[in-house]
Amino acid sequence: MTVLVKVSDSISVSSHRDNDPVVVDLERWASDREQLLLTEWELGLRVAADTDIAALANNLSLCALIEIEFDAFTDGRGFSLAAQLRQLGFRGELRAVGTILVDQLYYLQRCGFDGFELPGGTNSELITEALQVFSHQYQTV
């Protein structure tokens, strides 16, 4: 069981994921792209944290959601991939999934993530606190 945290104007924490796009991996995307695009579905891509940005650059406008999967919370590659995706203009939801800590939410958010999959039972108050732990930042980007 996991909970899904979404941050837009406000923070929502829910164990349901109604209205989620249909999420496929890069392999499926490569093989069935044309067919998938013919459907009415909103589409999402799930990619590994070590994915080269070049593999995604041409698909950004076609996806409503990109999930970046962290194999280990100490693997920071997903932070840079997220920052690159936002800099390339990706406007859909960017969701961190896999092994992440609630203590990383603030940095993840700063890198462009606005969705987070956390272990079920994670304290909502802790989530809200973690997302607002710093009131400002030194970096302009």
Place this chain on the structure above:
Amino acid sequence: MYIYNELDKQLVRERVAQFRGQTLRFLQGDLSEQAFLPLRLQNGLYIQRHAPMLRVAVPYGMLSSRQLRKLAQISRDYDKGYCHITTRQNIQFNWPQLEDIPALLQELAEVDMHAIQTSGNCIRNVTSDPFAGVAVDEVIDPRPYCEIVRQWSTLHPEFAFLPRKFKIAISGSCADRAAIKFHDIGLQLVRRGEGENSENGFCVYVGGGLGRTPIAAPVVRDFLPERDLLSYLCAILRVYNQLGRRDNKYKARIKILVRAASVEDFAKQVEAEWQRCKEHYPTLSSEEISAAKAFFSAPNYSVVSAEATTVAAVERELQIVAEDLLAPSQHSFRQWLERNTGDHKVPGYRTVTLSLKPTGVAAGDITDQQLLAVADLADRYSFGEVRTTQQQNIVLADVRASDLLGLWLAAQQHGFSSANIGTLTDITCCPGGDYCSLANAKSIPVADAIQRRFDDMDYNYDLGDLSLKISGCMNACAHHNISHIGILGVDKKGREFYQVMLGGSSGDVSEASVGKVLGPAFSADEIPDVLQKLLDVYVDKRHEGERFIESYNRLGMTPFKSAVYPAKVTAAATVRKAEGVGV
């Protein structure tokens, strides 16, 4: 120096609150050991042999007297009455209790200090030249740029979980007193062009380091305009974050990535990323750079002389006083002037290095009473500021020549006046096996034995400039592999041995070199004798005025090697002969 504004203070308070929560969750069992580990490391907290160790950031080595007084109080209240100055200009507390750390951090925050990013796989404290702003050979003061990089790297969201730690050093002088070529990124400030059209920028070195793979960094870009500093740093870090090895801790530093391909290929990757991220990065405006510079404007120097104040000039001025006051100790004062004071770019002033290397004290250790004394000396003689050094001493950067005698007398009272700066007994030494859980061998007792053996300062003065550094393991915290004579503690089947290296150097970017191993390792007891033999070779073979490192560079390893090992070779040969084994 840089003065915290309300936003800076707020961030530090928020970090303390965050860490307090994390520590509480850990102690209550709500946060696993494995998850807490990187979180506490990013806040400078190690678990060592005897107790936790907390490393406090001293940005590019600058401390105010107010901060020194707070460190004294913390040493007393949370530790055993002393702390330790590290080879990266930081301060370490060796004996705090884990549950007290949040309160300790809160006390530090009162004087705008913290332990943010002093450990962990993130961007660490920026280091620099301890004589920044006053050195006679300085082209551009590096401190404003250090501060810009400090702010940019502090709580940087993208680079907190890098493959490994990441260290940046900045220098603005001809001589390199920050060992920039042995950092993950070394930035050498340079000026291009003349007069009106001149432009400040950086020569960028990437992929230097010590540890088990010591490498002098190659140049990745020979001129980076200052306005592009942050976007270029971002590009380097991003390439490293995404492509640096994560499968093997010992191959995870950026030096391995730079070497795995060629420097040219690495530079191309950085260039490609830079072109992508540059347009999203506002350049540093001249206003921002000027604002940073304003924090490091010259203090209110009195105009006392038109010419640079050399040791000879100070001696002339003090002649009469010295003869009256100091007849018996005049020689000591002279030696102190010679070794512990340095030229200053403002006439009438000199720099003073307070030695934290008296015999019998672990290098870099300083007591609460001494911290208070340094604070008082700083207030009285050096505009209330000091700098910590890579060699684990403390610099008063702005002392009036006419105050030197008074300062020397005061320094004597507090144990700072050992006139050994830059000599054999100014040993740089990591805490080693006495404290550190990574160490393979103790280092402090070896340094102590050397200081006791070589206690004739006239002999040491005759040897002249000599760097001797001792690390208790491969991690090379004491920088032994860029020392003229380096000593490395190794473990052989559970016993401590010491490998000796010669020929390392970091004083000049063009001459930076990694030391070479002399030969098989020695036991701790043998080290002073080995050192004596090495020094005898130097004294015997040196040319007039030649420093140890210069003699070594001319002579090579052979004469040193044969002075140290022939007895063993002969003895082994004799044994083999007696046993009827061919040689």
